[in-house]
Amino acid sequence: SQGITESFGAAIHALNATHLTDGVIHRSKRMMLDTLGVGLLGSRTAVFNKALMYSQRSSVWGRSEITLPPHYAAFVNGIAVHSMDFDDTWHPATHPSGAVLPALLALAETLASRPSGLDLLLAFNVGLEVQGRLMRFSREAYNIPERFHPPSVVGVMGSAAASAKLLGLSPAQCSHALAIAVSSAGAPLANAATQTKPLHIGNAARRGLEAAQLAQIGLEGNPAILDVANGLGVYYGDYNPSPMADSGAFRWILEDQNVAVKRIPAHLAMHWVVDAALAARAKLRDTVGTFDLSQIRQVTLRVPPSKYINCPLPASEHQARHSFQFNACSALLDGQVTVASFDRAQINRPALRELLSKVEVETPEDNPPSFDKMYCEVEIGSAEGRSAAARCDTFYGHWRKPLSQRDLVEKFSVNASSVLCPEGVEGLIDVVG
Amino acid sequence: MLSVLQKTTRPVQAARGLHKSALDVLKQPAPEDTVTASFGKFISEIKPQYLSPVALYRSKRMVLDSVGVGLIGSTTDVFELALQHCQHMHAPDPISSVYGRRGIRLSPTLAAFVNGVATHSMDFDDTWHPATHPSGAVLPAVLALSDMMPANSKPSGLDFLLAFNVGIEIQGRLMRFSNEAHNIPKRFHPPTVVGPMGSAAACARLLSLDPSQCSHALAIAASLAGAPMANAATQCKPLHIGNASRLGLEAALLASRGLEASPLVLDAVAGVAGFNAFYEDYVPQPLKSPSDNDNGHVFLLEEQDMGFKRFPAHLGMHWVADAAASVHKVLVGVDPGKVSPDQVQDILLRVPLSKYINRPFPESEHEARHSFQFNACSALLDGEVAVQSFSPAAMSRPELHALLSRVRLEHPQDNPANFNRMYGEVQVTLVGGDILKGRCDTFYGHWRNPLTNESLRKKFRNNAGVVLPSEKVERLIEAVEELDRLDDCGALLSQLE
Numbered sequence: 001s002q003g004i005t006e007s008f009g010a011a012i013h014a015l016n017a018t019h020l021t022d023g024v025i026h027r028s029k030r031m032m033l034d035t036l037g038v039g040l041l042g043s044r045t046a047v048f049n050k051a052l053m054y055s056q057r058s059s060v061w062g063r064s065e066i067t068l069p070p071h072y073a074a075f076v077n078g079i080a081v082h083s084m085d086f087d088d089t090w091h092p093a094t095h096p097s098g099a100v101l102p103a104l105l106a107l108a109e110t111l112a113s114r115p116s117g118l119d120l121l122l123a124f125n126v127g128l129e130v131q132g133r134l135m136r137f138s139r140e141a142y143n144i145p146e147r148f149h150p151p152s153v154v155g156v157m158g159s160a161a162a163s164a165k166l167l168g169l170s171p172a173q174c175s176h177a178l179a180i181a182v183s184s185a186g187a188p189l190a191n192a193a194t195q196t197k198p199l200h201i202g203n204a205a206r207r208g209l210e211a212a213q214l215a216q217i218g219l220e221g222n223p224a225i226l227d228v229a230n231g232l233g234v235y236y237g238d239y240n241p242s243p244m245a246d247s248g249a250f251r252w253i254l255e256d257q258n259v260a261v262k263r264i265p266a267h268l269a270m271h272w273v274v275d276a277a278l279a280a281r282a283k284l285r286d287t288v289g290t291f292d293l294s295q296i297r298q299v300t301l302r303v304p305p306s307k308y309i310n311c312p313l314p315a316s317e318h319q320a321r322h323s324f325q326f327n328a329c330s331a332l333l334d335g336q337v338t339v340a341s342f343d344r345a346q347i348n349r350p351a352l353r354e355l356l357s358k359v360e361v362e363t364p365e366d367n368p369p370s371f372d373k374m375y376c377e378v379e380i381g382s383a384e385g386r387s388a389a390a391r392c393d394t395f396y397g398h399w400r401k402p403l404s405q406r407d408l409v410e411k412f413s414v415n416a417s418s419v420l421c422p423e424g425v426e427g428l429i430d431v432v433g
Numbered sequence: 434m435l436s437v438l439q440k441t442t443r444p445v446q447a448a449r450g451l452h453k454s455a456l457d458v459l460k461q462p463a464p465e466d467t468v469t470a471s472f473g474k475f476i477s478e479i480k481p482q483y484l485s486p487v488a489l490y491r492s493k494r495m496v497l498d499s500v501g502v503g504l505i506g507s508t509t510d511v512f513e514l515a516l517q518h519c520q521h522m523h524a525p526d527p528i529s530s531v532y533g534r535r536g537i538r539l540s541p542t543l544a545a546f547v548n549g550v551a552t553h554s555m556d557f558d559d560t561w562h563p564a565t566h567p568s569g570a571v572l573p574a575v576l577a578l579s580d581m582m583p584a585n586s587k588p589s590g591l592d593f594l595l596a597f598n599v600g601i602e603i604q605g606r607l608m609r610f611s612n613e614a615h616n617i618p619k620r621f622h623p624p625t626v627v628g629p630m631g632s633a634a635a636c637a638r639l640l641s642l643d644p645s646q647c648s649h650a651l652a653i654a655a656s657l658a659g660a661p662m663a664n665a666a667t668q669c670k671p672l673h674i675g676n677a678s679r680l681g682l683e684a685a686l687l688a689s690r691g692l693e694a695s696p697l698v699l700d701a702v703a704g705v706a707g708f709n710a711f712y713e714d715y716v717p718q719p720l721k722s723p724s725d726n727d728n729g730h731v732f733l734l735e736e737q738d739m740g741f742k743r744f745p746a747h748l749g750m751h752w753v754a755d756a757a758a759s760v761h762k763v764l765v766g767v768d769p770g771k772v773s774p775d776q777v778q779d780i781l782l783r784v785p786l787s788k789y790i791n792r793p794f795p796e797s798e799h800e801a802r803h804s805f806q807f808n809a810c811s812a813l814l815d816g817e818v819a820v821q822s823f824s825p826a827a828m829s830r831p832e833l834h835a836l837l838s839r840v841r842l843e844h845p846q847d848n849p850a851n852f853n854r855m856y857g858e859v860q861v862t863l864v865g866g867d868i869l870k871g872r873c874d875t876f877y878g879h880w881r882n883p884l885t886n887e888s889l890r891k892k893f894r895n896n897a898g899v900v901l902p903s904e905k906v907e908r909l910i911e912a913v914e915e916l917d918r919l920d921d922c923g924a925l926l927s928q929l930e
Contacts, residue, residue: 069523146706147710148706149656179664179667179669180669182663183625186658186659186660187657187658187659188707189705189710190697190698190705190706190707191656191698194652194693194695196656196692196695199656199687200656210518214514214515214518214672217514217518218514219511219515219668219672222663222669230620230662231663232661234620234621234662235661305704307702307703
């Protein structure tokens with residue numbers, strides 16, 4: 001019987017465009033559009049600029065005058081996509097598109113005969129599918145991570161699979177691409193909430209592409225890399241792999257499990273707390289007629305337990321994007337949380353710091369660290385002893401409540417317009433749509 | 434900020450249901466007191482005068498051996514493949530030289546990559562205790578970085594040697610944070626865990642980064658660390674060292690441009706894994722900077738010497754090869770001439786339990802280098818294991834296969850999977866009933882029984898001589914010997930081409 005690793009190689013090789021369903025095409029095109037938008041916006045960040053200086057021939061998003069060797073293009077574009085934590089999130093948890101799309105686009109530019117849109121879409125979906133499959137090998141993967149940052153574990157695998165697909169590698173070469181990629185996997189969570197986190201996605205894209213190219217010229221790794229305990233399994237506490245059915249009885253994970261698209265450039269969990277904060281704010285305003293910040297005595301947040309997104313006094317934009325406290329207070333202060341909320345000046349506002357000092361965080365037993373099951377509650381206690389509380393179970397943009405097509409395109413337009421002219425923006429919307 | 438935190442701490446502690454980790458968040462150590470910061474400070478502040486004569490002596494031997502195995506490694510398939518990849522996939526950037534390829538230059542990180550691949554391509558490079566291959570992760574990066582510096586301001590030989598030693602030291606310090614690291618690995622391949630950290634430290638030192646940048650270089654490198662054991666004994670394994678070297682250099686370069694990462698990456702923070710993600714048990718200790726230490730600094734290399742390999746295979750193979758060689762001696766003494774499989778009824782190997790070096794019938798050179806059985810039988814037949822033992826011709830010999838089919842393994846309780854304490858025993862039962870036994874507790878080349886300088890140079894001449902003319906080989910030996918006295922390490926660099 002076929003080993004698991006072998007089954008993956010065979011499946012990657014055998015899947016073709018006829019297997020793409022309408023549902024999958026629709027969802028994955030939305031993901032592509034969103035990813036391009038956040039990447040274009042992200043090309044104006046400090047971290048992107050540092051990476052670009054370092055890398056100095058495929059195109060660099062938002063920089064018509066620069067090309068880089070494909071690996072570095074994949075690297076910097078991947079960094080752009082994750083630079084503001086604005087990219088898509090899946091369940092089990094990872095940021096699937098940013099690890100794959102930059103690699104594919106960089107690779108596509110180097111191919112002698114240009115792939116069709118459908119070829120690109122197929123390879124993209126192969127990259128997503130492999131990520132989804134691998135995460136389902138471990139129960140640990142279903143919760144908010146604590147040890148390894150998931151895009152660094154499965155992202156590089158998705159990039160390798162997608163690149164192998166686009167390159168048209170044989171089943172054995174596809175398996176070896178996966179094996180080589182595993183040796184490039186695994187970055188610890190400690191670099192989340194720092195300027196280095198975006199490199200996790202940039203490196204996933206780059207090194208997955210590299211793995212596929214090395215496999216193409218004949219490099220071999222362990223042909224049972226997904227099967228054995230000391231292969232991909234080393235990144236998980238529990239690991240139970242199973243084979244991928246070949247094209248016969250095949251169903252894309254994306255059909256059954258959509259992604260979440262972010263409305264705020266911050267960690268996914270922030271979206272719950274912002275929605276709850278805004279609702280509590282509205283309730284208080286409705287009760288007393290106005291919303292008066294100086295009247296707030298205490299703000300209580302009831303959130304799932306997760307160390308790296310519990311940051312009482314963020315000192316950088318990266319920390320701010322990973323802070324329940326910051327996002328709740330920004331929402332209370334401004335009535336919204338936007339791209340601009342994470343500017344240095346905004347982070348350092350005295351009024352915000354003042355409000356932050358009044359925040360208490362609780363982690364109720366019934367609030368699990370899972371993007372599928374968590375909730376956030378915000379309770380505002382005012383000076384006269386009034387309080388208003390609100391709870392968010394599913395924010396708008398979550399897979400249970402997806403963004404409308406209009407709002408998705410609107411997010412893209414706003415993002416892309418930061419670096420592209422209107423014709424460029426419209427053109428991209430047309431091409432992807 | 435601390436006073437604000439204290440004001441919020443009291444009421445918060447009184448609240449029910451507060452998750453413990455939230456309290457820990459408030460109790461973080463001051464930035465200067467972290468283990469991570471102490472490492473950054475050490476790397477930034479260490480100076481050449483702290484290199485003792487022993488450290489100088491031992492590290493120069495490592496440099497020599499590493500260059501030699503890298504040069505011979507440049508003749509392997511996997512090296513050729515990696516080089517082609519770098520040349521095709523990247524725009525030409527003629528800066529740093531490539532082992533054994535006169536006229537070819539690559540960008541610094543790619544040169545570090547291919548030279549690292551060369552170094553580990555035949556599993557011929559040095560091994561330390563706790564277990565890793567320290568030099569291959571560091572030397573290629575330091576060489577590539579030195580090539581990058583302008584001709585009129587190359588580092589001195591002593592600065593070069595200091596950076597190299599910093600890279601080795603950091604690896605040793607990090608491994609001592611975990612008991613797991615003291616045994617033959619099972620999960621992550623150690624050069625991929627500590628190797629990038631060593632490379633980043635060495636490069637940060639050579640770039641003269643400040644303490645904060647040095648810390649960030651380590652933290653950036655941590656996000657590039659870690660590859661699983663499953664790719665050992667495959668063609669992919671040499672890339673573990675190549676990538677360690679390359680990615681550590683990259684981390685240092687990114688840090689020099691101001692990229693920042695976690696200031697707590699080496700500290701053990703509950704609920705958010707840093708470098709401890711790679712270990713089951715992990716207890717970090719701060720590293721004293723020599724400027725804060727009246728006694729200067731004692732490098733780990735002074736207390737724990739390096740193992741050098743006499744033949745290109747996993748370190749564990751050296752015990753069984755020496756044990757089998759002693760049996761071979763007796764056999765040819767008894768019946769002069771070749772050893773014939775017909776004489777042998779049964780071969781029993783008593784070795785530590787370690788799955789990835791237990792391969793009864795290896796099918797590739799990579800597997801053969803990780804096979805107790807193959808190395809024991811080769812030594813039994815030939816009296817030794819050498820570079821040529823892994824050629825396709827040698828591997829496919831019928832007499833070797835005949836012997837392989839007669840091998841059994843035992844894993845005695847008193848034989849731990851640990852390079853400091855293991856032994857190898859070979860017991861051959863002849864067709865006739867006689868039993869011959871050989872045992873090796875410490876092979877020649879192990880840190881307890883180090884290669885003489887003469888043996889080390891002989892290994893170097895055999896290796897380097899495959900790709901360089903003998904005048905260059907001799908000049909390289911001299912350059913390394915004089916390294917701490919060279920004003921300009923360019924004298925070493927120029928001999929490598």
